[in-house]
Each structure stands twice: as structure tokens, then as C-alpha cells.
Amino acid sequence: MRNKYLRIILLLLSLIITGELTAQNRFPKPEFESGYVQPSPTTPEPRAFAMEYFDVFILIAVLLLISYFIFRKRSRRGILWTSVFSLIYFGFYRNGCICSIGAIQNVTLTLADPNYGMSVVALLFFILPLVFALYTGRTFCAGACPLGAIQDLVVHKPIKLPVALQRGLGMIPYLYLGLAVLYAATGTDFIICRYDPFVGIFRMDAPFTMIVLGIGFLLVGIFVARPYCRFFCPYGVLLNWMSSFSRWHLTITPSECVSCKLCENSCPFDAIDIPDHSIQKKDVSKNVKRFLIFTLLIPIWMALGAWVGHQSHVFLSKGNSQVYLAELLISHPELKSDIDNLDIQAFLASGKSMDVLVEEASLIRNKFRIGSWILGAFIGLVFGIKLLKQFVYRKKEDYEPNKGECLSCGRCMDYCPVES
Amino acid sequence: MDHAVCLRLRNKGDMKKKSNFNRREFIQNGMRLTLLVAVGGVSGLSVIKATGKGDVWQIDPYKCTQCGRCATECVMTPSAVKCIHAYDVCGYCDLCGGYLKPGSNARSTAAENQLCPTAAITRKFIEEPYFEYVIDEDLCIGCAKCVKGCDSFGNSSLHLQIRHDLCLNCNQCSIARVCPGDAISRVPADQPYMIKGQYNPQE
């Protein structure tokens, strides 16, 4: 008797289970009699990966070519045409995607997320320009970067920006770099790719706002030379560090600077260090004192930065969709019945419990707390060092490019009257 | 006279410059080495996990909620996401939930009765009572309306996939960022599709 019941229950159960599994297959697969042959879906292949290695080859070739034009030929024209080639190849042909700037985020995510490993090609795109910068200066900026190339072509009437403004704007790339690393490390977003102003122009297809942004940058770029490179580019920060200590670097003069001042205004990016003879001995001792004070101030800037970072972590973490959703559901539980809110409906349909969501969100927010803290301290450090630099005078007799800021465009070389 | 003074000054400066220069060069070399080690370290740590084959973006059809964002969020216009028909799963229904608006009469396949906003699906009679549905990818905008219909009333054979001949393989797929079902992820480039009937989510 009991056995019979058990059988019935088992039968019902199996019916439910199989019913569950075949819920999608409401209709049986037809058996055709007319000899109809069922087509199969096509699967066009992605771009062959060998081609990506070809991109690496092109990158190396371009970097070598630029170095050749800078050191052997001293030819601005050669650099210019190489950059036009890079604009066409990496910009318009490759649609601005694979890019060293964006690769910062892949590297960050690879280091932060155990489940993600970037492609070797992207890694090479990240490393090669940096290594080249360590030996030859910012050759990447000069002619391999499509973003730089498109801006370089529109430079027309560059104006000299006030030094204070330049220094102030010069802080933005550090912030941008820090934020990009923070957002990539928390798996939130790749902001560098999302707000790339020129990629819409390369693809000739983008949301209206991005096109406006790109064109805006180009218009400003007529007067303020390469504004993205100088005041936004996060990769430029890394290149600047590398290039500052580069083994070789572009020189304005082929042999000895005669201080003729002809090149003084030749750099559209204000990257030429002008010898300053006005410093007096008295000033120097005063400066040493200031130097010490500002060195001691650095930890204070860092602490301040860390505090600001800590204060803003809640705000910053809202960029993460999980955190955003969890917050929204906690503060507006009534939205659960809003069928137009796709995210909430998808979450409800996924069967994930609220507790799990909140737990995941708080884990991410925790990462943001630590990350923003570090980010703030980093910005404080950069700020402190920048202030300190004002009191460091390196005695200079010659007109030289500032190795960090110089984009190795080669314009100034043409102004030097000295023969090699 | 002037010239001589100038020359002497220059020489004096030169000597000082030389000792300064050595020190500077030493610092520069040291810093360069440090930076080289840093770059090497970062790349060493990354290369361990790096993949030699690369990856592409793809939609897991079992996670897709047919929200419609694929049509609007892709950086390409029209979207690189297209509807795929898994014929193997299809019931070849007369009253196709993916083809017709709910409640429509199958005999009247006029445009206003079709679910697809761009009329990308064509219906062809095979044999009684079966019909084949074919998607014209040039017209499809990846809006998932038909997918939703097929999912609700049919065998769920229609589903979205990123077409790799169209996709730019963005560093970060802009649809993935907003996909409510978290359906879009990086997949190995040598298995670039998740086609229903061929791909099993349990694997």
C-alpha cells in the first residue's frame, strides 16, 4: 500500500522535473516529410588573432621609425608622416581599439580579478611604449598614438597658457589615472574607454554627446595644443615618469646650444625649459628652507587626500551597478513593483536574494573604501611633490626640452640654427 | 675682452657642470632601473594570467532577459548584436510567437501584425503545418522583441548573439556594462558563440 503511494509520488515528481526541463520545448521538433533540410546558424569568425600580433609588429615598427627620425634624421616631417600613418592604422582602420591608454585598465583588472586574464597583445601594447619611453622619450606620443596624432594635426595657433593654469590642469591626468585604476580594479567600468573623446570620430559613429566632446577637444586643440594629451591622458602620466629618466632624449640642438633663444617659443606645448639666470645666491638659501618645509608638508597633503578619498568613497561607489541597485532597492523598496525598471525586474527574475545582493554590494563598497583612500593619498603625494618642485632649481645654461612633458614632436628641432 | 671673460666663465661652469652631471646621471640611471623593474614586475605578474588567444564578447542566451538594451547600447549603429535562429530548437510553428504580435491571426502576416519593428523576419511555408522563419541580419537591430515572443510562446529558439563580423571587440563592451542579466561576458576567442542547441549552460 505504502509502496503504491511512493510510486505515485515518484511518478508525479519525475513529471514535474522533466516538465521543468522541457518547459522551453513547448512544441516537439517536427519531422519533415518533404525532404526539407534544416539550415544551421552561421557563425562568422572574429578577426584572426594572428592579425592582433601584426598590430604589435606595427607598433614596434612605428616606435622604431620615430626613434630613427628623432635621433638619426632629426626630421619633424618624418615624425609627422609616421603619426599620420598611425592615425589611419590604429585610429581609423583599427577603430581606436587596441590602445595602450585603455590597456592600463586591463592590466589593473588582471592584477585585481582572479578570474580575468588579459590578452598578451594588450599587455604588449601596455608595456612597449613605456619601455621605449625609458630609453628614447615619449616616442609613443610623438607618432604612434592615434589620439595624439589627430590632435597634433589641428594645432594651428597655439597660445601659451599661464604657468599656474598649466600646473593646475596638469593634476587632472593623475586623478583620471587614479579613478580609472579604481574603477577597473573594482570591476566597475573601464572609464578611459567610455570617455575616449576621439574614438567616436575614428568609428564615425558614436552617441551625440561623445561626438560633441571629440569635436570640442579638436576645436580647443587649435589654440591649446593637444589638450587631451597634456591635461587628461592617464597613460601620459606613466610615460612622463618613464621619459623623465630616459636614457636618450630628443635634443633641440644637434650639437651645442648657443642660447640664441630662437627655439624659445617653438614648442606648442610649453615643454621647453628656459634657462633662468635671475636666481640669486640669497634666494637659494631661502629656497632651501622652503624646500624643507614643503617636504615636511607632503605627509599632510597625503593625509588630507586620504581623508577626502575616504569621504567620497560612497559617492564613487555609486558608479558600480551592483552597489547602485542595492542602494536603490534599500531606499525605494516600492520600486520592486515598477515593471519598467529593467534592472530591478531582471534582479527579481534572477531569483537572487536581497541578502546576497546587499552582501555583494557591501563587499564592492569595501573595496571602494580602501581604493579611494589610497587614491586620495596618491593625489596628495603628487600635489605635494608638484609644489615642492617649484623650489628645485636645476642650474641650466641651455635650452632643453623638459624630458617629462616633451611629446617628442620634433617641432623645435627645425628652429635651431646650429649646424651639426 | 668680453669674449675671454665669457669663455672663462663657461669653463668654470663646465667643470661644475661635470660633477653635477655625474651625480645627475647616477640618479637618472638608478631611477631608470627602478622604473624598468617596476614595469617588468607588473608585466611579469600579468603575463602569468594572460591568455595567448585573446577573448571576445558574447551573450549567454540563457541569462539574457530580452531587455532591449542590446539594440541601443552597442557602439555600432545598428548594433553588432543580431537575432540568431537555432533551427534545431525551433518548432516551425504556424502561430510563431516570435514572428507575430500576441493575439494576431496567423493568416494575416501584414506588417502591423509582425512583432519585428524592422520586418527582419521572413516566413516561408515548408509543409503542412510547418513554417520556417529566417532572419535578415542586415535588417535586424537586435531589439530582442522576437526573442521575448519566442521565449514566451514558443520553443525559445530565437536568441541574441554578438556577431563577430560586425563587433569591434571593444575593450569594454558598452552593452555588457548595462545588461541587467549580466549576460555578456568575455569568452575565449576560439569559442566565440553560445548558440542554443549547441551550447549548454551547465557545462
Ligand code: SF4
Ligand atoms: S619636441 Fe618636445 S620640446 Fe620640441 S616642440 Fe615638440 S614637444 Fe616641444
Ligand code: SF4
Ligand atoms: S542587454 Fe543583456 S538582457 Fe538586454 S537584450 Fe542584451 S543580452 Fe539581453
Ligand code: SF4
Ligand atoms: S524583433 Fe528585433 S531582434 Fe528580432 S529580428 Fe527583429 S530587430 Fe532583430
Ligand code: SF4
Ligand atoms: S563589444 Fe562593442 S561592438 Fe561589440 S557588441 Fe559590445 S559594444 Fe557592440
